[in-house]
Amino acid sequence: MSQGLFVGLLSYLEPIFCALVLLSLVRSGAARKFIFLTSLLGVKLISGLACLTLLGLSSRGIERHLAYQMYFYVYWISYAVEAILSLLVIYSIFKLAMAPLKGLQTLGMLVFRWVAAISVAVAIGVALTPHLSGMKFMVSMVTQLQQTSSILTLCLLLFVCFAIRPMGLSYRSRIFGVSFGLGFLAATDLVRSAWLSHNSNMYSTVNIVSGLAACLTFLVWSAYFAFPEPKRRFIVLPTTSPFLRWNQISMALGDEPGYVAIGGIPPELFAPAELEIMRRASSKMPANLEGQTGMHHSISA
């Protein structure tokens, strides 16, 4: 089979496998739980079908230049949407994975938001060099963002893989399956970017690697969503576990503080019973303390 034919076959297989994952997601009833993944797959499916139609109609139904223009915009707009949705998928997976450890979940999500904000700032900062403007600025910034997103995904995969036991998950859990697929795609993305920086060609050989990675990931996700997920294990942590300790600390950090009324409170704010208690309490106070508790007198008056 020639390279062109193989790439063509992969291009047709991708939307089919993508539809298969979507079908498995909906049938398993997990579409709402993995709403961002469902949206990402939906965008991939629609853009894939649109791109295939444009490639098929080029020089047949539509003039070649017009077909390329349309293909260009469909490809890059869907790329931008997919990049944003990928970040949201990582965010939601982290949230789901950390669900039993509420304190660490809150702290982790706070850190995640800060990392994402700093990454965007760094990407803009790196792109803001004197010789870059317009389209080149956008290319530089989006490249940086894509790399950051891929590295964040790999970090998430590493975390889920090594902290799987304290989170009550197993390698058969959908959270691990989705993280693994995302990590696989992220690694391929980085390899592809490295390749394209040396050989940029519309019909590059690396398309085969990307196509295979995408199809393999879709198959893995289909399997994870087609079979029932094992229940989350009952989490038993030793009292000395750093997870437990950090979770307790994080929960305490997020507590709402209590408030104490000091002064300037009008008596109308109190219920008659409260006023009566304060009046009785102040009448029982020794005379030498009365000077210090003038405020209470003023309230009960």
Place this chain on the structure above:
Amino acid sequence: MKTIVRAVVVALVLTGAAASTQIASASASSKVTIAKNSAMPTPMCPPDDPNACGMR
């Protein structure tokens, strides 16, 4: 099983880290080094390219 999965994950992360060092030099030259994870051709030229980027 656990060891195999961990080894695969570490291999993926190391591959990604190694690849990201190769992109750094290219992004400075503002070349298009991004593409979707797909077998479909990547439009590398501007939309008004006179050759339609070699589209077949």
